[in-house]
Amino acid sequence: xxxxVARIRADFPLLAQEHNGHRLVYLDSASSTQKPRSVxxxxxxxxxxxxxxxxxxxxxIAEEATARFEAARASxxxxxxxQESSELxxxxxxxxxxxxxxxxxxxxxxxxGDVVVLTEMEHHANIVPWHMLAAERGIELxxxxxxxxxxxxxxxxxxxxxxxxxxxxxxxxxxxxxxxxIPPLVTAARAAGAHILVDASQAAPHLTLDVQxxxxxxxxxxxxxxxxxxxxxALWAGSxxxxxxxxxxxxxxx
Numbered sequence: 001x002x003x004x005v006a007r008i009r010a011d012f013p014l015l016a017q018e019h020n021g022h023r024l025v026y027l028d029s030a031s032s033t034q035k036p037r038s039v040x041x042x043x044x045x046x047x048x049x050x051x052x053x054x055x056x057x058x059x060x061i062a063e064e065a066t067a068r069f070e071a072a073r074a075s076x077x078x079x080x081x082x083q084e085s086s087e088l089x090x091x092x093x094x095x096x097x098x099x100x101x102x103x104x105x106x107x108x109x110x111x112x113g114d115v116v117v118l119t120e121m122e123h124h125a126n127i128v129p130w131h132m133l134a135a136e137r138g139i140e141l142x143x144x145x146x147x148x149x150x151x152x153x154x155x156x157x158x159x160x161x162x163x164x165x166x167x168x169x170x171x172x173x174x175x176x177x178x179x180x181x182i183p184p185l186v187t188a189a190r191a192a193g194a195h196i197l198v199d200a201s202q203a204a205p206h207l208t209l210d211v212q213x214x215x216x217x218x219x220x221x222x223x224x225x226x227x228x229x230x231x232x233x234a235l236w237a238g239s240x241x242x243x244x245x246x247x248x249x250x251x252x253x254x
Contacts, residue, residue: 011036011037011038012034012035012036012037013037013040014026014034014035015034029205029225030174030175030202030225031174031225032224032225032230033205033224033225033226033227033228034227035227035228035229036227039227039228039229043229046065046068049061050064050065050068051065052064052065053065054066054068054069055069070085073085073088073090076088076221076234077236079204079209080200080204080209080210080211080219080221080236081209081210081211081212081213082211082212082236083212084239086239086242087236087237087238087239087242088234088235088236089234089235089236089237089242090232090233090234091220091232091233091234091235092231092232092233093222093223093224093230093231093232093233094125094199094200094201094220094221094222094233095125095222095233096233097218097220097221097222097233097234097235098125098126098129098168098197098199098220099125099129099248100235100245100248101129101197101218101220101235102129102130102132102133103129103133103248104245104246104247104248105195105218105241105245106129106130106133106137106139106166107133107137107246108244108245108246109165110133110137110139110165110166111137111138111139112137112138112139113138113139113140114137114139114140114165115139115140115141115142115163115164115165116130116133116134116139116140116141116142116164116165116166116167116168117141117142117143117144117160117161117164117166117167117168117194118130118141118142118143118144118168118169119143119144119146119152119169119170119180120143120144120145120146121146121150121152121170121173121175121176121178122168122169122170122199123170123173123174123199123201125199125201126168126169126170126197126199130168142160142164143160144157144160144169146176150173150176150178151178151180152169152178152180154188157185157188158188158191158192161188161189161191161192161194162192163192164189164192164193164194165193165194165195166194166195166196166197167185167188167189167194167195167196167197168196168197168199169182169185169196169197169198169199170198170199170201170202170203171198171199171200171202171203171207172200172202172203172206172207173202174201174202174225179203179207182198182214182216183213183214183215186214186215186216187215190215195217195218196216196217196218197216197217197218197219197220198214198216198218198219198220199220200219200220200221201220201221201222201225201233202225204221204222204225204226205225205226205227209221211236217237217238217241218235218236218237218241219235219236219237220233220234220235220236221233221234221236222234
């Protein structure tokens with residue numbers, strides 16, 4: 001099948017602009033994607049027809065808003081291969097999802113001297129929260145290095161994971177384009193008795209995600225890197241882990 005570039009381009013209103021007499025070409029999708037008309041229409045249609053406080057009212061549009069909210073959750077759960085939509089928590093982005101793990105799970109489970117293993121290709125969203133927790137709790141951070149081919153150097157992985165409580169790793173680097181093979185990393189983490197968090201922000205738009213096949217404990221995604229709106233992301237985790245997480249933010253229903 002041939003790729004109809006003109007038709008796809010027409011889906012994105014921003015690309016109709018010209019700058020300095022030249023057609024706009026957007027090359028920053030690894031940072032954030034433009035939004036197609038279908039996304040804009042869906043957002044406008046909800047605001048015009050169905051906006052209400054979901055899970056808070058029993059009147060007609062509140063029930064419709066709740067139904068749409070849960071349908072979106074189910075759709076995303078299916079998209080990433082989750083067994084149940086209840087395994088998915090909406091967040092503002094992947095950064096908040098990772099912070100939720102660091103400050104909720106981390107504060108409940110990590111004490112001074114515990115080890116968290118990261119990689120040298122992580123986004124700051126999967127680095128800074130762990131530095132903050134290290135300063136607060138005295139945990140140790142270890143780093144999986146990158147080799148000359150910009151891939152993870154797993155030569156000393158068993159040693160790096162020895163005594164670790166968590167391995168936090170990106171599925172795909174937004175800077176390098178490197179795709180990491182997650183299942184073997186999960187196997188290694190399990191053998192060391194560690195949990196595993198996967199930042200799938202960059203992988204979600206480009207790979208078929210299957211969180212069950214990965215076998216990870218936590219997976220973070222964000223909409224703005226896959227043609228969705230800014231300000232919405234998600235954290236996936238198994239039901240038992242989610243039930244054990246202390247709330248990070250309280251108020252409203254918590």
